[in-house]
Amino acid sequence: xxxxxxxxxxxxxxxxxxxxxxxxxxxxxxxxxxxxxxxxxxxxxxxxxxxxxxxxxxxxxxxxxxxxxxxxxxxxxxxxxxxxxxxxxxxxxxxxxxxxxxxxxxxxxxxxxxxxxxxxxxxxxxxxxxxxxxxxxxxxxxxxxxxxxxxxxxxxxxxxxxxxxxxxxxxxxxxxxxxxxxxxxxxxxxxxxxxxxxxxxxxxxxxxxxxxxxxxxxxxxxxxxxxxxxxx
Amino acid sequence: xxxxxxxxxxxxxxxxxxxxxxxxxxxxxxxxxxxxxxxxxxxxxxxxxxxxxxxxxxxxxxxxxxxxxxxxxxxxxxxxxxxxxxxxxxxxxxxxxxxxxxxxxxxxxxxxxxxxxxxxxxxxxxxxxxxxxxxxxxxxxxxxxxxxxxxxxxxxxxxxxxxxxxxxxxxxxxxxxxxxxxxxxxxxxxxxxxxxxxxxxxxxxxxxxxxxxxxxxxxxxxxxxxxxxxxx
DNA sequence: TTTTAATTGTGTAAATATAACACAATTTTG
DNA sequence: CAAAATTGTGTTATATTTACACAATTAAAA
Numbered sequence: 001x002x003x004x005x006x007x008x009x010x011x012x013x014x015x016x017x018x019x020x021x022x023x024x025x026x027x028x029x030x031x032x033x034x035x036x037x038x039x040x041x042x043x044x045x046x047x048x049x050x051x052x053x054x055x056x057x058x059x060x061x062x063x064x065x066x067x068x069x070x071x072x073x074x075x076x077x078x079x080x081x082x083x084x085x086x087x088x089x090x091x092x093x094x095x096x097x098x099x100x101x102x103x104x105x106x107x108x109x110x111x112x113x114x115x116x117x118x119x120x121x122x123x124x125x126x127x128x129x130x131x132x133x134x135x136x137x138x139x140x141x142x143x144x145x146x147x148x149x150x151x152x153x154x155x156x157x158x159x160x161x162x163x164x165x166x167x168x169x170x171x172x173x174x175x176x177x178x179x180x181x182x183x184x185x186x187x188x189x190x191x192x193x194x195x196x197x198x199x200x201x202x203x204x205x206x207x208x209x210x211x212x213x214x215x216x217x218x219x220x221x222x223x224x225x226x227x228x229x230x231x232x
Numbered sequence: 233x234x235x236x237x238x239x240x241x242x243x244x245x246x247x248x249x250x251x252x253x254x255x256x257x258x259x260x261x262x263x264x265x266x267x268x269x270x271x272x273x274x275x276x277x278x279x280x281x282x283x284x285x286x287x288x289x290x291x292x293x294x295x296x297x298x299x300x301x302x303x304x305x306x307x308x309x310x311x312x313x314x315x316x317x318x319x320x321x322x323x324x325x326x327x328x329x330x331x332x333x334x335x336x337x338x339x340x341x342x343x344x345x346x347x348x349x350x351x352x353x354x355x356x357x358x359x360x361x362x363x364x365x366x367x368x369x370x371x372x373x374x375x376x377x378x379x380x381x382x383x384x385x386x387x388x389x390x391x392x393x394x395x396x397x398x399x400x401x402x403x404x405x406x407x408x409x410x411x412x413x414x415x416x417x418x419x420x421x422x423x424x425x426x427x428x429x430x431x432x433x434x435x436x437x438x439x440x441x442x443x444x445x446x447x448x449x450x451x452x453x454x455x456x457x458x459x460x461x462x463x464x
Numbered sequence: 465t466t467t468t469a470a471t472t473g474t475g476t477a478a479a480t481a482t483a484a485c486a487c488a489a490t491t492t493t494g
Numbered sequence: 495c496a497a498a499a500t501t502g503t504g505t506t507a508t509a510t511t512t513a514c515a516c517a518a519t520t521a522a523a524a
Contacts, residue, residue: 003321006280009241012313012324048238055313055324079311079326081244081287089235092244092287094311094324162501180483182502203500204490394472412512414473435471436519 011091012049014058015130016074017137018066019120020102021154023163026120026170027102028134029066034114037088038127044134045113046093055094063098066113068106073153074098075144077136085129093129097137099153145171148220149190152211160198160206161185190215243323244281246290247362248306249369250298251352252334253386255395258352258402259334260366261298266346269320270359276366277345278325287326295330298345300338305385306330309365309372317361325361329369331385377403380452381422384443392430392438393417422447 018029031043047062049055063072074096081092102117110116118124120138125131145151151167152159165181185191192212197205250261263275279294281287295304306328313324334349342348350356352370357363377383383399384391397413417423424444429437 004243004280004323006243008280008283009243010281011236011238011241012244048236048240049242049313049324051240051322052315054315055311058313076310078308079287081281081290081326083284083286090283091236092281094313160501177483177485178501179485179503184482201500202492203498204492204502206501392472409513410472411474411514416511433471434521435469436473436521438472 011089013046013086013091013093014049014055014062015044015046015080015093015095015133016059016062016066017044017077017095017097017134018063019097019099019137019141019154020117021167021170022102022117023166024170027117028120028123029100029105029110029115030118030123030126032114032116033127041127042118042124043127044130045115049094059096064109066105066109066115067100068109069100069104072098072100073150075140077133077140080129080133082129087128093133095133095136097141099141099150101154101156103156142171149188149216152190152216158194158196158208158210160208161191162206163198188219190219243321245278245318245323245325246281246287246294247276247278247312247325247327247365248291248294248298249276249309249327249329249366250295251329251331251369251373251386252337252349253399253402254334254349255398256402259349260352260355261342261347262350262355262358264346264348265359273359274350274356275359276327276362277347281326291328296341298337298341298347299332300341301332301336304330304332305382307372307376309368312361312365314361319360325365327365327369329373331373331382333386333388335388374403381420381448384422384448390426390428390440390442392440393423394438395430420451422451 020027020029029045031045033039033041033043045062045066047058047065049058053061059074060070060072063074064070075098076094076096079092079094083090085091085093120134123134126134141150145168151164151171154167155163161182162178164185165176165178168181169176190212191209194208194210196208198208199205252259252261261277263277265271265273265275277294277298279290279297281290285293291306292302292304295306296302307330308326308328311324311326315322317323317325352366355366358366373382377400383396383403386399387395393414394410396417397408397410400413401408422444423441426440426442428440430440431437
């Protein structure tokens with residue numbers, strides 16, 4: 001059997017929602033398009049699946065081209081497949097979101113793609129069905145972050161508990177109780193006290209922690225609440 | 233702009249894990265292939281995405297052809313996209329699972345596809361990456377059913393609490409406490425007492441409930457634990 | 465007809481987790 | 495050295511979860 005008789009072969013795109021956190025708000029790495037179609041408009045970073053390329057390889061390639069980073073945390077969201085979603089040609093898009101440390105990516109890579117960090121709350125209108133993709137990505141991020149400790153992917157190597165809290169507050173767009181949050185996080189035993197303190201602060205300096213990576217790996221699928229308070 | 237310059241257009245398949253519940257165990261509706269490739273072997277039900285067909289439309293078509301049912305609950309799992317996953321030709325597969333009432337489907341439709349209900353625990357080896365698909369589907373089903381009341385999709389219109397419990401025990405392959413389960417379920421207020429009793433039983437006849445569909449719709453994304461006990 | 469076995473429905477107390485809240489310690493600035 | 499901002503930790507009330515027991519229903523067996 002050489003090929004399938006079935007005739008409909010179509011373009012497969014990948015589109016990626018890249019989340020970052022600047023210490024205050026959730027950010028998206030968006031493309032100001034300097035190419036057709038829809039030149040001049042905003043879109044997600046994307047690309048086409050190549051002939052001899054595994055889907056995950058393509059995902060990593062696209063993320064690498066945008067950020068200069070490898071081994072980025074990403075998660076598939078959904079395949080978007082409306083017939084006319086792309087006016088140029090029938091294309092299905094496998095959509096995923098990625099979490100990166102905003103300070104660690106390669107600025108030149110981003111510049112080469114004409115990518116900019118945009119506040120999630122001030123995001124411009126995006127082309128095609130990319131707005132829907134972002135909405136769904138945020139929903140999935142919230143869902144996942146409530147059950148698995150993925151927030152760390154958005155922070156630098158060393159971070160403080162107040163920073164982590166601000167991140168979760170940004171993800172859920174709602175305040176958390178400082179004392180309960182701290183207890184909850186520390187009870188997971190996922191954090192290692194580095195002995196250092198955050199020197200950036202203008203008041204009391206917070207303890208810098210780092211992730212216990214072995215524990216993180218092993219507990220990742222333990223599948224329990226990570227947040228608490230009024231998050232449910 | 234007429235078409236994208238990019239050349240790689242590939243086949244897009246859809247593959248579906250259909251779950252059912254016979255009152256005792258979880259079942260899969262699997263295809264004994266009487267067509268090439270891999271004739272004689274077992275596989276998931278699948279099909280190719282057509283030229284002018286939305287992805288969701290294709291999903292519904294494939295489910296309809298197999299079961300004769302419309303408006304089936306289904307959920308996308310993941311796109312499988314290894315280069316050589318299908319030895320005949322490069323094909324990506326959008327994989328999803330569906331939940332149906334095992335008694336409600338059209339037997340002739342299943343027969344036409346050469347489909348059989350197989351105990352999840354006794355499932356035969358499947359072609360291509362279909363084993364992986366089933367593994368992932370079960371994982372996602374467990375994940376989702378812990379947080380959202382999707383179990384009802386597998387039961388008849390009217391059902392008893394002991395039936396519902398057996399279903400959850402089958403999904404998680406572990407026993408649940410009868411008293412705690414019952415309280416948990418009833419506290420959701422998702423069940424309406426029909427006033428009838430299950431006549432099939434040889435001992436005490438259990439109350440038949442039906443789903444409060446408005447409440448089910450509105451609470452579906454409330455995103456709280458549905459199960460309890462040692463499930464976490 | 466009565467007893468037995470299986471199953472269903474409901475209750476209760478202990479343990480655990482969550483929510484709500486208060487105070488002391490640290491650090492820079494004025 | 496006082497003031498303002500922020501961090502770390504403790505305590506109590508409430509809610510949820512767990513673990514376990516008993517009474518009621520039904521068909522079949524004695």
